[in-house]
Amino acid sequence: MVVYGVYIVSKSGGLIFNHDHNVPKIETEKTFSYPLDIKLIHENKKIVVVFGQRDGIMVGHVLISVNGIPVTGRQLDDGRDVFEVLENEENFPLNLRFGRSKMTTNEKIFLASMFYPLFAIASQLSPEPRSSGIEVLEADTFKLHCFQTLTGVKFMVVAEPQQQGMEVLLKKIYELYSDYALKNPFYSLEMPIRCELFDTHLQSLLDTIEKQGVSNV
Amino acid sequence: MSRQGTRLDAKKVNSELFTLTYGALVSQLMKDYENVEDVNKQLERMGYNIGVRLIEDFLARTASGRCYDFRDTAEKIQMGFRLFLGVTPVITNWSPAGDEFSLQFESNPLTEFVELPDHCLTLKYANILTGVIRGACEMVQMEVTSWFVQDQLKGDSVTELRIKFVKRLEDAIPAGED
Numbered sequence: 522m523v524v525y526g527v528y529i530v531s532k533s534g535g536l537i538f539n540h541d542h543n544v545p546k547i548e549t550e551k552t553f554s555y556p557l558d559i560k561l562i563h564e565n566k567k568i569v570v571v572f573g574q575r576d577g578i579m580v581g582h583v584l585i586s587v588n589g590i591p592v593t594g595r596q597l598d599d600g601r602d603v604f605e606v607l608e609n610e611e612n613f614p615l616n617l618r619f620g621r622s623k624m625t626t627n628e629k630i631f632l633a634s635m636f637y638p639l640f641a642i643a644s645q646l647s648p649e650p651r652s653s654g655i656e657v658l659e660a661d662t663f664k665l666h667c668f669q670t671l672t673g674v675k676f677m678v679v680a681e682p683q684q685q686g687m688e689v690l691l692k693k694i695y696e697l698y699s700d701y702a703l704k705n706p707f708y709s710l711e712m713p714i715r716c717e718l719f720d721t722h723l724q725s726l727l728d729t730i731e732k733q734g735v736s737n738v
Numbered sequence: 739m740s741r742q743g744t745r746l747d748a749k750k751v752n753s754e755l756f757t758l759t760y761g762a763l764v765s766q767l768m769k770d771y772e773n774v775e776d777v778n779k780q781l782e783r784m785g786y787n788i789g790v791r792l793i794e795d796f797l798a799r800t801a802s803g804r805c806y807d808f809r810d811t812a813e814k815i816q817m818g819f820r821l822f823l824g825v826t827p828v829i830t831n832w833s834p835a836g837d838e839f840s841l842q843f844e845s846n847p848l849t850e851f852v853e854l855p856d857h858c859l860t861l862k863y864a865n866i867l868t869g870v871i872r873g874a875c876e877m878v879q880m881e882v883t884s885w886f887v888q889d890q891l892k893g894d895s896v897t898e899l900r901i902k903f904v905k906r907l908e909d910a911i912p913a914g915e916d
Contacts, residue, residue, distance in 0.1 A: 532912070640913055641913030644913050645913075654913055669912060670794065670797060670798075671797055671803075671804055671878050671912075672793060672794060672797070672877045672878060672912075673910075673912035674794075692798070692801070695794070695797075695798045696798040696799070698794065698798075699791075699794035699795040699797075699798045699799075700795070703791040703792075703794050703795065704791065704795070710790065710791070
């Protein structure tokens with residue numbers, strides 16, 4: 522049982538909740554000598570591997586640290602520019618750590634609001650009238666399950682493709698939402714859910730499902 | 739009404755506690771406003787705010803689908819009363835056009851220990867219910883109005899709540915639903 526993440530999108534299309542569940546962390550550290558045999562570029566405020574995949578360092582991975590010093594943007598935390606360090610032969614050998622890039626909260630909000638029109642388009646493209654929107658979106662590495670309530674709130678779960686019983690999980694999350702978010706008098710509708718009780722109950726729901734399977738909740 | 743275990747066996751709360759709490763709320767409003775009309779309005783507004791949240795609980799618990807007919811809606815509202823208040827009102831007095839019906843209550847849990855004093859005969863004691871119904875229906879894209887036509891507190895033999903369908907809120911229907 523692997524659920525990668527849970528998202529809730531409000532009636533008006535804003536991301537009001539996200540929870541990263543079980544995303545395996547992939548990081549590789551390796552010592553490099555001059556000249557560097559990996560092509561790196563600066564893109565979207567990250568330094569990304571574009572070519573020269575090997576030893577667990579994949580195209581698309583980002584540079585996390587140089588000699589243990591973390592990288593932010595194209596700068597090291599001590600103020601030096603990463604590309605200047607990498608071009609200077611005197612600095613070598615260098616210990617570079619690469620990993621999969623993490624989505625920032627802003628990127629998640631952006632993607633959630635992209636899904637909203639996609640869902641609407643899907644229902645309009647349908648050859649049959651009165652089609653629902655996207656309920657399942659499948660890729661080779663994940664499957665996205667979406668459940669829209671009658672009031673227009675969307676619950677989404679990103680999970681492994683072969684994962685069964687996600688509809689049950691989505692309904693359970695809806696119940697938790699109606700209990701611990703909506704019945705909290707200090708939660709205002711359409712706003713991001715910052716309710717600790719909701720978080721803990723969601724976490725324990727996901728843990729139970731992970732250990733005992735969907736049929737036991 | 740938070741609950742564990744099987745869904746429909748909700749953790750039961752003694753209804754007297756609820757009745758008394760509601761009584762405290764109404765009497766506090768009477769002190770705060772003095773004008774009975776304002777109290778009626780406030781109760782309705784509070785009910786509305788409860789309704790827009792409570793509908794999600796109803797939907798999550800009953801897994802009911804969308805209503806395409808007001809008769810469905812009537813049954814769902816009746817089910818809601820059973821679920822949240824433990825009473826089953828009778829659905830009667832359909833208008834010929836099928837857009838208006840009444841819910842008749844033999845007993846109303848909100849008014850169990852209540853006698854209206856003479857100076858507030860215009861008080862709609864259980865007016866919070868009209869707000870709850872309006873709020874809940876609005877969230878599923880239906881505009882309704884409701885009002886009390888008979889009230890046991892005012893000497894009628896039953897309490898009767900009339901509910902009228904106004905329109906479907908077409909703009910608000912979520913994509914992939916219409």
